[in-house]
Amino acid sequence: MIQLILKRLFTYIPVLLVVVIITFLMIHAAPGGPFDAERVASPEIIEKLNEAYNLDKPIHVQIYNYLFNAIQGDFGPSFKYPGRTVTELIMSGLPTTIELAIYSILFAIFLGVISGLVASLNPGKILDIVPMSISLLGICIPSIILGPVLVLIFGIWYEVLPVYGWGDNPGDKILPTITLGTAYAAIFARLTRGGMLEILGQDYIRTARAKGLSEIRIVIIHALRGGILPVISFLGPAIAGLLAGSFVVETIFQINGVGRFYVQAAFNRDYTMILGTSILFTFMTLTFVLISDILASFLNPTLRDSGGLE
């Protein structure tokens, strides 16, 4: 098992390398550079700036230099924020983004699994149709719409929740969490329902029923374990998606997370920042997928031997 995890960790190296090289080539191919400004700087100044940021060297030298420094943990200075390093900027926003992602995923699991469970126990009835219809809506409404609507209702009409910030005012984490988590709650609901319906029809559940076990015990102890397997498998990609997609929610609610850097860096042609955030999100995606694979293998006996990692 540990061997398999190590093997997976090893695959990080080529993946990250490819990401760095492709990102490097793409940002240099994109028209417009970090020093293009409305107030045009003289060629002398642009030259000095290119020199200062090593952009005067051939691209393969730049890639080599970048990798050489990055291995030592130095991701360079930000172009857009002179005086600050990429590492520093990322670290300023990462804890907030991770916190937001965790709350959102917990919210999504809680709401999604419960409604999926309720639906699966009442297939075809009103308790199935209503939550599943709502969940379809949840998947369809993007957070860029849901967020402002929630703000309008709870922040401006009823004035019960703050519309801004993260951890500054009581309750300001609620709306961002719901906004970011809803789409995933909806997906989890559908995954849970599907997983549960499949398990509930299996022989061992019938055996449990025949033994006279209470329905709650059957569902919670026996069925749910297998029923939420699809949810667990999807957890990794979901968290990675939440992190990468957090910039929308961070923008709507003015949250100082790392997602905003990811998007702003591209618009600013902040080369080092684009690379730094790309590496970060690649790394996190790989890691969360790995973790969810490990979890799934523990829950699913048929995968346990291989660790579900192959």
Place this chain on the structure above:
Amino acid sequence: MHWLIILFLFLVGCSGNTDQKSKVDLYSEKGILLLGNGTEPSGIDPHIVTGVPEHKILLALLEGLVIFNPKNNGVLPGVASDWMISEDGLTYTFIFNPEAKWTNGESVKPEHFVYSWERILSPELGAQYADMLYVLKNAENFHKGQIKAPGTLVSTINGSELLTIITSSEHDLSIGNIISLEGFSNTGGIPSDNINKTFSILSVPSSKTFMVSLGMNAKSNATSSAATLIKPFNDFNKVGVSAFENKLVVTLENPTPYFLNILTHYSTWPVHPETVEKFGGMTNRNNKWTRVENFIGNGPFKLDSWEINKSLKVSKNFLYWGNDSNKINGIEFLPIDNELTQDRLFRSGGIHLANTVPTEKIIRYRKERPKELVEHNYFGTYYYRINTNKFPLNDVNFRKALSLSINRDLIVKSILKGNQKVSYSFTPPDENSYNPNTKLEFNPVKAKLLLKESAYDINNQPLEVLYNTSEGHQKIAQAIQEMWKKHLGLNVVLTNVDWKVYLARETQGEFDISRAGWIGDYPDPFTFLDMMVTDRGNNKTGWSNTKYDEILNNAASKISPKKRYELYEEAEKILIDELPVIPLYTYTRTYLLSERVKNWQNNILDTNPYQFLSLE
């Protein structure tokens, strides 16, 4: 599962805004301003940053020789309590206020300004606003590394590749410095044309003697050769600024009547030399002196905290000389780049100032929030930039036809709806000072006639209008596309690209017509007109007119504002006659300001030094 439930309940439990008073109410009582400030500032180094959000913050943290007067766009005493201007308008003597202090208690000295101006003018720093100080004598040469240290140059014959340079004056040079020789000729050995004229200094026997290598296989045969030593190093004392006790004496290239106005721009504000040296050195762009724990300023407020993408907080600087009238105890600058987020925050009582208003809400707010909605003229022009190197845009009749078929009133009234004024000149007019008598009419009949006279042929390729992605630019471009189609029968394609692509294409001249905007840096028409001088970096149209250049050059030496404005107007007429740019409208600033903020002045530069404000 239980822990999940508990966690969720905890999350929900945090809710409940029981305060009856809004944040704005509470903070107003504390005397703290809450300002929506656009994007996250890229920094707070006055010599590196370039944006409006940065300006708003620096206005609190630093102070120049003079302060912008928000009531009349003039100046008030700042670090300099008084100043004298020589009769020829070339020399300014600033007398320093002994009470002007840095936040560490030290006095602000004239030397600090000399250091600061050397810093921004140092080519190595790569400051984008260095040209603001080009009005100083020799500043442009220094910035371009072209300060010349003239002197007769004697070279001893070594018969080797080593050349000894002896100059008539002392120079502060050291090994490794690069120097250039102008007018240097090598009388023997290889022809002088083949000799590199830029040398790296190998040794410095005395302050007047330097040894350099001529390079491989070159033999020096030069005797007493007259030449000029071009020394790009350490020659800031050639630039027109020097300190004498409590005075700063500034010498200008030309009488520049708006020099004091330039001094209200943050690029001319001082930095604390020791701090800058300690945390990275004069020309290091990644200097750490701007960190909260390191920052030393001289403004009415001091830096308390700075959380990226969250807030930057300042509080009253008790060492500030002008505190008697300063009623503000602190300011929180909130970086909110999303207009709608900011709007919601203002409406929920979270900020005193929302620095923009979504266009679609302006009309509603005029009814619903007439006391909070502020609209006033801004010192900026929205225009279309023409690539005059391209056919058929190189034809002035064609350009005129384009302008004559634009109905500016319609654009302003039906698209913008923000009380913008139609432009009749490139420089935004001001009824009290510069008010050029130029006209840009809407006359489709005349336009058609001019089109016929022009070289344009209906079978020519369609014209492209380039703009950076934005709904506002798109609506205007679509309207103009329609007008040109309707009145001239022109086929126009619209191209929207992201900001950086737009800038790159404009700079490289890869466009036909592009939308553009310009906000003046200081309240003088020169900030607009100078842009269109031949080969200026911001000209970007390829347009060049010797007479125009000459008039502006002449105007620079006129002390009397009246004479200067007359010349400006002449230049303006050439511009409007030739139309390398087609002005469309004068910008309006539109924002939401809480009624609790008092003494706010609506001025064309949209600048209000915070120490003049108060909160109720």
